[in-house]
Amino acid sequence: MxxxxxxxxxxxxxxxxxxxxxxxxxxxxxxxxxxxxxxxxxxxxxxxxxxxxxxxxxxxxxxxxxxxxxxxxxxxxxxxISTTGQACGVTNAYAVPEQLGVDRWAALIGAHFHHSGALCIVDCGTAITLDMLAADGLHQGGLILPGVEMMKHMLLKNTAVKSTSCTQEPANLFATGTEDAINSGALYMAVAAIDRMVADMAATPGAHTDVVLTGGDASRILTLLACPARHDPELVLKGLAILAGGR
Structure with missing residues (x-):
């Protein structure tokens, strides 16, 4: 164990x-x-x-x-565990491999082993990361954007908006109070970014990519996505197990 x-x-x-x-x-x-x-x-x-x-x-x-x-x-x-240029059938696309966060590296390896085909791996944490992985294990690169909670905090920190709490889920898309408006705005910003990237990938001739979500905010983002996606909450841990020598 x-x-x-x-x-x-x-x-x-x-x-x-x-x-x-x-x-x-x-x-x-x-x-x-x-x-x-x-x-x-x-x-x-x-x-x-x-x-x-x-x-x-x-x-x-x-x-x-x-x-x-x-x-x-x-x-x-x-x-x-540290990020390398290649491990467990996955090749890192970064020119400086160690610049890729080790959590993203573990998620790529876990996804390659536990899911099939070309994949878009979305880790919905403090930051939201999206990584493309070809079916043969070649990492295509990715992007990073602020997570839902970070977006809320950035808005409150850099504006004169007064809010006592931004922790509740939005009851409706169009809010009638400041807290709900901030919650809805941040959540839909994250959802829209993911949907747009997946749509752009799908527009590539011959492309077919499955979307896999993980991370603390994955469950609430998943329910709002227009694109089909799978939820794998233990993806990083699964990748860690593989890197540790287990299967």
Missing amino acids: ILLLDAGNTSVKWGLYEAGDIVTSGSFMHRGSNLDALADQSWSELQMPAGVYIANVAGEDTGQQLSGWITKQWGITPVF
Whole structure:
């Protein structure tokens, strides 16, 4: 049994991988919180894993805190996965491979192994990333845009708009209050960007691409998309398992 950690900018998603499957998983928000206390709550009762593998895009400090807790709890030195030019049948399109976030790299590998054909992988987190992957595993490149919550915060920070809360889901497309208007605007901006990119890809002669969504905001974006898409909430963890040597 191994422990897989996807340390993002806002949350840490984790899973226990055993016998070819993620048997237990969970997540917690770490930004502005006591990471050691959150790790205690989530992992202190777990059986000691054979190894711990981490995809960390949350920064060096978060990586050090995770590593320190793991070493103190189990006497294990975790393995921090890094992006490479090629691995597990996938070829990185970036000229400088390590500039591609390791979470995107793991998602590409997980998608190539668990889904077939040409794919558009959309990770709906703090930032929204879209990556194109050919059926033969050749990464075509991608793009990055602000996530739903980041769009809301940027709007509130850079305008005189007064709002006490922007956490609720919009009840209607056209809002009658500031909070709902901000929620709807940010959510539909994300949906429109994804739909437009997929439409542009579909206009390419002979192109057929399946869309796979993952990340914390994937479920609410998925319901509004015009394009058909699949939801794979553990895609990054699945890719981590493959990079760690499991299947």
